[in-house]
Amino acid sequence: MELKKPYLNQFPDEKGYFGRFGGAFLPPELIEQFKSIEQAYLTIGNSHNFIRELRDIRKHYQGRPTPVYYAKNLTEFVGGARIYLKREDLNHTGAHKLNHCMGEALLAKYLGKKKLIAETGAGQHGVALATAAAYFGLECEIHMGEVDIAKEHPNVTRMRILGAKVIPVGFGAKTLKEAVDSAFEAYLKDPVNSIYAIGSVVGPHPFPKMVRDFQSVVGFEAREQFLEMTGNLPDNLVACVGGGSNAMGLFSAFIEDPCEIYGVEPLGKGTKLGEHAASLSYGSEGVLHGFNSIMLQNADGTPAAVHSIASGLDYPSVGPEHAYLNSVQRTNVGTASDEETIEAFYALSRHEGIIPALESSHAVAFAMKLARQKPYESILVNLSGRGDKDIDFVVENFPPEKY
Numbered sequence: 001m002e003l004k005k006p007y008l009n010q011f012p013d014e015k016g017y018f019g020r021f022g023g024a025f026l027p028p029e030l031i032e033q034f035k036s037i038e039q040a041y042l043t044i045g046n047s048h049n050f051i052r053e054l055r056d057i058r059k060h061y062q063g064r065p066t067p068v069y070y071a072k073n074l075t076e077f078v079g080g081a082r083i084y085l086k087r088e089d090l091n092h093t094g095a096h097k098l099n100h101c102m103g104e105a106l107l108a109k110y111l112g113k114k115k116l117i118a119e120t121g122a123g124q125h126g127v128a129l130a131t132a133a134a135y136f137g138l139e140c141e142i143h144m145g146e147v148d149i150a151k152e153h154p155n156v157t158r159m160r161i162l163g164a165k166v167i168p169v170g171f172g173a174k175t176l177k178e179a180v181d182s183a184f185e186a187y188l189k190d191p192v193n194s195i196y197a198i199g200s201v202v203g204p205h206p207f208p209k210m211v212r213d214f215q216s217v218v219g220f221e222a223r224e225q226f227l228e229m230t231g232n233l234p235d236n237l238v239a240c241v242g243g244g245s246n247a248m249g250l251f252s253a254f255i256e257d258p259c260e261i262y263g264v265e266p267l268g269k270g271t272k273l274g275e276h277a278a279s280l281s282y283g284s285e286g287v288l289h290g291f292n293s294i295m296l297q298n299a300d301g302t303p304a305a306v307h308s309i310a311s312g313l314d315y316p317s318v319g320p321e322h323a324y325l326n327s328v329q330r331t332n333v334g335t336a337s338d339e340e341t342i343e344a345f346y347a348l349s350r351h352e353g354i355i356p357a358l359e360s361s362h363a364v365a366f367a368m369k370l371a372r373q374k375p376y377e378s379i380l381v382n383l384s385g386r387g388d389k390d391i392d393f394v395v396e397n398f399p400p401e402k403y
């Protein structure tokens with residue numbers, strides 16, 4: 001398979017397509033707005049001042065570069081390939097999401113916008129965006145289903161402390177899908193003064209490209225760090241895939257390198273529809289939330305119910321670039337079940353003193369399986385976030401004495 005070079009400049013095309021995937025399926029009122037965001041991103045986003053300011057923020061505010069760490073104890077415990085971790089859990093706020101939120105908010109500032117609007121499921125994107133809003137002195141409005149508000153109380157509290165307005169969404173199932181509808185509605189009312197800041201490499205063009213570009217700092221840092229540490233490129237790259245932003249962040253710097261790439265999907269409780277959120281593994285082509293990709297759908301084409309113990313992976317579709325790279329076999333799909341994920345969560349905590357997010361634990365779980373299959377190789381895992389947010393849930397449902 002030959003990919004056009006240089007890959008990052010060629011994909012997506014000017015209409016926002018990665019092969020057949022992507023695009024911008026928008027209500028007519030929003031077409032102009034998204035065009036102007038794209039234009040602004042292409043001009044402002046490539047300007048010297050913007051790039052310099054973002055680099056400065058990465059270094060002095062976010063604490064980047066985050067380290068690449070050789071997980072010697074975990075490697076010995078597994079007894080296979082050398083496992084390395086890109087420590088996004090050490091990025092400010094404890095996960096990779098701030099990488100694109102700071103980029104989106106900086107663009108909003110350059111555009112003279114006053115307000116950032118977004119939806120959030122578990123609250124992770126809401127907290128990262130509220131952080132960026134505080135930094136730039138912008139208003140922040142986060143739409144969140146009432147069911148999620150009750151479940152994810154610490155993140156709701158964080159958003160309020162950071163000065164964001166949390167809007168409870170009380171219709172339908174009162175979860176993520178309704179929160180997206182509500183946030184879009186709020187954005188439609190005032191698209192001139194506000195910007196809709198999407199939380200992953202999903203949504204209509206230009207968001208999959210923009211979010212990937214902002215996250216690519218992860219991969220470009222890691223590539224240089226890994227070469228410096230070992231003199232070689234990693235043989236394998238592993239990252240968990242919800243919408244796919246932390247994975248694209250890592251992968252984008254290695255697309256033209258001879259590395260095997262694995263995006264890991266949540267297999268949940270099993271392979272039946274409704275038991276997992278493994279879109280690329282079991283889904284089919286369809287349009288959701290303004291882009292064409294591979295999604296889990298019911299017979300009538302509506303998005304299927306999904307499950308994962310990691311709420312950040314609980315999404316019935318996947319970023320269009322992942323759908324494309326998988327379709328041309330540049331990337332592979334791996335899976336990790338809830339049970340394997342919990343085992344990896346405890347393994348990394350006990351052997352390395354690093355408590356990973358449940359999302360990231362999926363990547364660790366798959367890397368542990370891969371390490372046994374490829375004992376003489378190296379594996380670089382994107383540790384997308386830290387697990388503080390998950391400790392109560394894990395201890396209640398999977399008590400430490402049992403592992």
Ligand SMILES: *Cc1c(COP(=O)(O)O)cnc(C)c1O
Pocket residue numbers: 095096097124125199200201240241242243244245246247312313357359360384385386
């Ligand atoms: C939100 C989240 C994810 C999943 O989102 P992607 O866009 O797929 O990266 C993964 N890890 C952590 C820690 C998250 O907060």
